[in-house]
Amino acid sequence: MAERLLEVNDLNVRFATEDGTVRAVDGISFGLERGKVLGIVGESGSGKSVTAMTLMGLTRGVNARFEGEVLYKGKDLLQVSDTEMQNYRGNELGMIFQDPMTSLNPVYRIGEQIVEAIRAHENVDKRTARARTIELLRQVGIPNPEVRADDFPHQFSGGMRQRAMIAMALSCNPSILISDEPTTALDVTIQAQIVELISRLKDDFNSAVIFITHDLGVIAEIADEIIVMYAGRVVERGSKRDVFYDPQMPYTWGLLGSIPRLDRPRPERLHTIEGMPPSLINPPQGCKFRPRCPHAFEKCKEEPPLENRVGTPGHLDRCWLDVEFKRGHRDETISGGSVAAA
Amino acid sequence: MIIVLLAVSFVTYLIFFKIPGGDPAIRIAGRTATNANIEAIRQKLGLNQNIFVQWWDMMKQLLSGQLISYYDGTNVVQQIKEGLPATFSLCIGAAIIWLGFGILVGVISAVTAGRASDQAITALALIGISLPVAWLGLIMRYLFAEGGVSTVMPDGGYVPLTTSPVQWFTHLIMPWFTLAILFIGFYGRVLRSNILDTINEDFVRTAKAKGLSSRQILVKHTLRASLIPIVTLFGLDFAAVLGGGAIITETVYTLHGVGYYAYTSIQTQDLPPLMGVTLYGAAFIVVFSTLVDVAYAYLDPRIRLT
Numbered sequence: 001m002a003e004r005l006l007e008v009n010d011l012n013v014r015f016a017t018e019d020g021t022v023r024a025v026d027g028i029s030f031g032l033e034r035g036k037v038l039g040i041v042g043e044s045g046s047g048k049s050v051t052a053m054t055l056m057g058l059t060r061g062v063n064a065r066f067e068g069e070v071l072y073k074g075k076d077l078l079q080v081s082d083t084e085m086q087n088y089r090g091n092e093l094g095m096i097f098q099d100p101m102t103s104l105n106p107v108y109r110i111g112e113q114i115v116e117a118i119r120a121h122e123n124v125d126k127r128t129a130r131a132r133t134i135e136l137l138r139q140v141g142i143p144n145p146e147v148r149a150d151d152f153p154h155q156f157s158g159g160m161r162q163r164a165m166i167a168m169a170l171s172c173n174p175s176i177l178i179s180d181e182p183t184t185a186l187d188v189t190i191q192a193q194i195v196e197l198i199s200r201l202k203d204d205f206n207s208a209v210i211f212i213t214h215d216l217g218v219i220a221e222i223a224d225e226i227i228v229m230y231a232g233r234v235v236e237r238g239s240k241r242d243v244f245y246d247p248q249m250p251y252t253w254g255l256l257g258s259i260p261r262l263d264r265p266r267p268e269r270l271h272t273i274e275g276m277p278p279s280l281i282n283p284p285q286g287c288k289f290r291p292r293c294p295h296a297f298e299k300c301k302e303e304p305p306l307e308n309r310v311g312t313p314g315h316l317d318r319c320w321l322d323v324e325f326k327r328g329h330r331d332e333t334i335s336g337g338s339v340a341a342a
Numbered sequence: 343m344i345i346v347l348l349a350v351s352f353v354t355y356l357i358f359f360k361i362p363g364g365d366p367a368i369r370i371a372g373r374t375a376t377n378a379n380i381e382a383i384r385q386k387l388g389l390n391q392n393i394f395v396q397w398w399d400m401m402k403q404l405l406s407g408q409l410i411s412y413y414d415g416t417n418v419v420q421q422i423k424e425g426l427p428a429t430f431s432l433c434i435g436a437a438i439i440w441l442g443f444g445i446l447v448g449v450i451s452a453v454t455a456g457r458a459s460d461q462a463i464t465a466l467a468l469i470g471i472s473l474p475v476a477w478l479g480l481i482m483r484y485l486f487a488e489g490g491v492s493t494v495m496p497d498g499g500y501v502p503l504t505t506s507p508v509q510w511f512t513h514l515i516m517p518w519f520t521l522a523i524l525f526i527g528f529y530g531r532v533l534r535s536n537i538l539d540t541i542n543e544d545f546v547r548t549a550k551a552k553g554l555s556s557r558q559i560l561v562k563h564t565l566r567a568s569l570i571p572i573v574t575l576f577g578l579d580f581a582a583v584l585g586g587g588a589i590i591t592e593t594v595y596t597l598h599g600v601g602y603y604a605y606t607s608i609q610t611q612d613l614p615p616l617m618g619v620t621l622y623g624a625a626f627i628v629v630f631s632t633l634v635d636v637a638y639a640y641l642d643p644r645i646r647l648t
Contacts (some may be wrong), residue, residue, distance in 0.1 A: 030504075055553055083555075090553030091558075102544040105563055109641055117552040152643045168552065 005073060005175050005208050006055075011049075012067035013054050013232075014156065020281040024050040026066070026232035029227075032176065037209040039223030039240070041216055041255060045277045047232035048212045049098075052180045055210070056080075056095050057085040060318040073175075091121040094169030098181040100161035104153040110137075111149030112162050117171045129241065136167040139204070159190035166197065170205055177202065183218055196220050217259045220244060225309060228252050231278050231288035234306055239317035247309060248317035248326060251289045253333040256286045261335075271333055287318065295321055343628050348401075350616060351622040355397045358613055366412050367612055379582065385500030404618055413610045418618040421603055428500040430593065431510065433583045435518040440525035441576060446527060448533025449565070455538060470527030479520045479594030486516060498596040521591045525579060529572060536568035543567070549557070566641065573637050581630035585623025 013025035025047045032038050042050045053059045055070055057077060063192055070077040077088060089095075097103040105113060114133040115126060122129075129147070137145035140163040153161055156269065162182060169177055179198060183191035199222050202209050213219055219226060219240075226243040228236040235248040257271030277291040278284050284291050286301040295301070299320045306316050310323055319326070360460035367383040368375070388399055395506040403409040440639040487497035495516055501509040533629045540546060541564055551565045585600075600619060607615035639645055 058547060058550060086553045086555060088553070095551045097544060097548065099544060104546045105545040105567075106644055107550070107566055108562075116554070118560070120553045120555075154644050165548070168548075172553075222609055 002035055002193055004031060005034055006030075006032040006069040007070070008051075008055075008069070009221045010068040011051070011054065011060060011070060012065075013050050014060050014065040016063040016065070017281075022280045023283065024280060025054065025230050026227070026283075028227075028232075028234045029068075030227055030234075030237070032208050032210065034206065034208050035202070036224045036285065037199070037211055037222050039219035039226040040229060041214065041219060042212065042229035043214050043225060043273075043277055045231075045280070046229040047280075047334070048229050050232075051229075052095070052210060052212055055176075055178060056089055057082070058095075060085075082269075085123070090117055090169075090174065092174050093171045093176050093178060094172070095178040095180065096165045096169045096176035096182045099185045100158055100165050103165055103183065105160055106153055109118065109150050109152055110156065114149075114168045114171050116162070117168050121172045121198060132171070133167070136171055137164065139201065140164070140167045140198050141193075142167075142171075159185055159193065162194055162251075166201065167196075170201060170207075173205055174207060176208050176210065177205075178212075180212045181214070182211075183213065183215070192221075193219060198222065214255075215259065216255050228255070229281055232280055233288060233318070234316075235319075236317040237306070238312065238317075241258075242310075242312055242315040246310060246312070246315070246327075247330060247334075248315070249289070249319050250293050250295055250321075250326075250330075250333065253330045257334045283316065287320070294333075297321075314341070343632075347427065347621060347624055351621050352397055353402070354617060354620045355394070355613075358616065364613075370412055384453070400614065400617060404614075404621065405484065406408055410616045410617060411607075411612050412615050413612040413615075414609075418615050421615065422600055422622055423617055425598060425600040427502055427599075427604045428597045429586065429588065429592070429601060431500070431503065431514055432517050432521065432588055432597055432599060433580065435514055435593075436521040436583070436588075437526075437576070437580050439518050440522035440529060443526045444529025445569075446604045447530035447571070448537065449560070451534040452529060452537035452541075453560070455534070458574060460534075464534075467527035467530045467642045470523045473523065473529070475520060475524065475590045476594060478523065479517075479591060480532070482516050482520055483594070498594075500597045513642065517591050517595045517597060520594070521583065521588055531576065532575065533568060533572055536571055537564055540564045551642060570638065570641050573641065574634050576626065577630045577634035577637070582623070582627040586627035587623065 008028065008030050010027050011025055012023070013108060014025055015022045015024055028047075028051065029040065036128065040051065042048045043049035047077060050059060054066065055077065060082065066078045068078070072088065072092065077085070080088070104110070108116075111133050114127040114136060118124065118129040118132060119126070134145045134149055137149055142148050142160060142163055148156075150199075166182075177198070181193050182198070183242060186194060195218055198209060198211070209222070209223055211219060223240050226238065226240055228232050228243065228249060230251050234251050243252060244256070247256060250271070254271060258273070260270060273292060278288055278291065286303050287296070288292070288303070290296045291298055292298045297320075303316045304320045306318050308314075308316055309319070367380050367387065367389050370383050371380045388396060400409065404418065407417070407419040411418060411421070445561045447463055447467065451460045451467075454460045460594060483497055485491050486495045487493070488495070489497060494619050496509070499513055501513050503510045528609070546563050549559045554562075586599065588599070589601035589605050591597070592599045593605050596602070600622065603615060605618040607619065
């Protein structure tokens with residue numbers, strides 16, 4: 001069995017704001033093994049980025065409160081000191097961010113920024129670090145890396161910057177690569193290349209990946225297991241196969257329905273999930289998705305626990321609806337209601 | 343650049359002629375002058391000519407170092423040159439103090455934002471910005487200079503560096519701080535807000551995610567980006583004080599620099615020195631604006647000219 005790298009147990013992240021306490025992440029649990037890719041999906045404000053940043057210790061601050069455990073190789077990262085956390089960042093956990101345009105410092109050369117990351121963790125001289133930087137840039141597919149390492153970020157295209165970010169995140173050979181919407185700011189052809197690159201490097205570097213996105217289309221290519229988050233909670237969790245072919249949560253249907261599919265008849269319009277994500281200060285009673293759910297009924301005023309309701313082991317969801325009812329009705333949402341007409 | 347300087351000089355000339363009591367001929371002629379006297383002076387100084395011709399003649403005299411004061415007949419360029427050591431000593435010393443303390447105060451204040459030290463610094467900075475230089479200068483003299491409450495410092499005057507470095511230094515300490523205090527408060531405030539803005543930039547988060555220490559993040563990533571607006575401010579402020587803008591400080595401490603020269607010329611409504619000092623000051627502003635642009639290119643490669 002593969003090495004268990006990460007074990008998150010009942011993680012809660014709360015921020016005290018002037019308007020009240022924001023429950024950004026509300027009791028989520030998951031695990032990650034070496035060589036696997038975990039996809040975290042959800043719309044803006046569902047807590048997926050906060051989860052990722054909490055793993056890196058980037059949400060620490062005076063107004064943040066944490067509960068639960070983030071066990072990395074058995075050590076609880078929520079408990080380690082800020083200075084100790086520095087050794088994990090970059091070294092054990094690498095992270096790439098959403099917007100490669102602003103995530104690199106505009107005033108330093110690309111190469112310098114990667115060298116800096118290497119030298120933050122390893123006691124090597126500049127020449128060695130630079131040689132490794134060039135090798136990394138080559139691995140992420142930057143042409144002519146000896147020369148391009150001396151470019152400034154504004155001389156790189158968006159896709160190349162994201163490649164440079166990946167090179168930087170992998171520079172100290174971390175066990176886990178956290179990718180927070182790495183493809184969102186890129187155009188579609190580049191998106192596919194970046195996803196492919198992350199997938200390949202995961203094997204080359206023998207690491208695990210947490211891939212965060214709101215785009216199920218992107219995650220379909222790369223993830224082994226998928227977590228669907230809504231309002232800071234996990235609403236569905238299962239293997240890629242479970243989530244794509246037997247989704248149990250109406251929210252997941254909505255996400256699936258909002259991506260264009262070439263293999264199904266084209267609906268009039270893509271599905272949209274009505275309404276807005278709920279406030280995380282005063283979340284709705286019961287099931288968090290109830291106000292936006294077309295199938296909500298009386299029982300939904302009480303929140304369903306995250307448990308296995310279908311036969312497949314490891315496939316968990318938070319929905320009271322009858323499994324057979326759902327299997328009969330979900331295609332209306334997923335295919336935009338045009339299946340019958342086809 | 344040249345065009346800017348010419349325009350500045352012409353506007354100065356125009357303003358001077360339009361102010362009440364501006365006509366130099368009447369003042370030079372004295373109280374009991376006859377019209378004939380005044381006319382003779384006009385003739386001699388060329389004041390009866392077209393204003394453009396007058397201005398151009400004065401510019402030619404100034405640039406060839408021939409310009410003579412109406413009031414006491416001294417050479418203007420010579421006088422400005424004599425004021426330079428005092429002005430440069432004052433300004434360079436004060437600039438080092440205000441830049442150093444300004445950055446220090448700004449960084450401390452930003453790092454401890456919201457805590458007691460930040461609030462104390464904020465209060466002090468506001469007091470510093472609000473203190474009138476003339477008042478501050480007098481109070482400092484009262485408190486520290488000879489003849490005042492405590493006699494730790496010599497009172498006013500300028501001793502050239504070549505005469506006695508120690509005297510030079512002790513005579514300048516009070517003027518330095520008097521001039522610097524306003525800037526320290528102001529720079530501290532500006533830097534504090536720049537740093538707090540920069541801290542939320544994505545690239546600072548990246549630096550943190552790399553595992554850099556908070557010190558490395560502050561110095562290498564946050565501070566460098568935050569200093570760019572400070573460079574502009576500093577370039578222009580420094581040029582302004584070097585160009586004779588430290589009038590009040592120089593006057594309070596009787597430092598015979600360019601600012602002091604400007605002050606006495608204003609009192610006697612002496613046109614030629616005023617033209618000289620204005621143009622000298624404008625030249626510094628123009629030169630330093632260019633230097634600021636060069637510094638920008640160094641600090642931010644995106645605006646580097648290829």
